[in-house]
Amino acid sequence: MWLWMLAGCWNIGQDLTTETTTAESLALEAARQLASTSAEQLQTQMVQELGNPGPPNAILEGSSESEALNPHSGLPSPGNGRIGHSSLRPRDPANRAPDWVQPWLDAHRDAEFSDVQGTEQIVEGPGGSVARVLLPIPMLDTCVRCHGSEAQIPADVRTRLEARYPDDQATGFAVGDLMGALWVELPVEG
Numbered sequence: 627m628w629l630w631m632l633a634g635c636w637n638i639g640q641d642l643t644t645e646t647t648t649a650e651s652l653a654l655e656a657a658r659q660l661a662s663t664s665a666e667q668l669q670t671q672m673v674q675e676l677g678n679p680g681p682p683n684a685i686l687e688g689s690s691e692s693e694a695l696n697p698h699s700g701l702p703s704p705g706n707g708r709i710g711h712s713s714l715r716p717r718d719p720a721n722r723a724p725d726w727v728q729p730w731l732d733a734h735r736d737a738e739f740s741d742v743q744g745t746e747q748i749v750e751g752p753g754g755s756v757a758r759v760l761l762p763i764p765m766l767d768t769c770v771r772c773h774g775s776e777a778q779i780p781a782d783v784r785t786r787l788e789a790r791y792p793d794d795q796a797t798g799f800a801v802g803d804l805m806g807a808l809w810v811e812l813p814v815e816g
């Protein structure tokens with residue numbers, strides 16, 4: 627049972643105006659699967675972390691500084707497509723939203739997660755058709771330790787985040803806020 631589903635994430639908005647072909651439907655379905663697996667993964671890691679009997683910042687004690695600080699590493703591989711998680715207030719500039727995700731983020735600035743819907747599209751790219759799926763990402767209580775208010779982020783976590791991400795904007799979110807978008811692009815084969 628996934629909080630994400632409970633939170634109503636599956637009300638995906640329809641951007642599809644024309645009838646889809648079988649190849650397009652297959653690509654969309656694969657993109658949907660990839661997006662939902664990634665969303666589940668993000669939450670499972672956080673839930674495991676919460677249930678962890680060790681010190682509250684156990685996740686910070688990883689093998690390398692970047693792995694330790696980053697619970698989001700290991701998004702599933704998109705094969706010859708692309709996958710990412712982006713936010714209007716990013717922590718890591720490498721998570722910059724692609725051109726089709728940025729307008730969605732801009733349109734939902736300061737939104738509550740419960741008020742927004744994801745999108746699905748088939749578009750013509752230079753290399754052929756591409757299936758795109760975007761899922762909204764909610765701010766959960768399991769995220770506050772690294773994305774919450776200054777008071778919610780333990781001092782040692784704050785120090786390490788500041789050292790690694792000097793331009794960090796990804797704090798100050800409240801539970802229930804829309805945090806960003808998980809997006810997937812897959813080529814339509816055939």
Ligand code: HEC
Nearest residue numbers: 672695696698711712713716717718721768769772796806
């Ligand atoms: C242990 C600290 C930690 C926790 C807990 C955490 N995050 Fe993050 N988050 C990070 C770091 C570090 C980055 C930047 C690195 C990256 O995304 O690869 C990041 C980046 C992000 C991004 C991408 C945009 C950006 O800011 O660069 C999103 C979206 C995000 N987190 C959502 C969440 C959500 C939702 C949760 C709770 C389910 C969560 N995070 C919990 C540390 C954390």
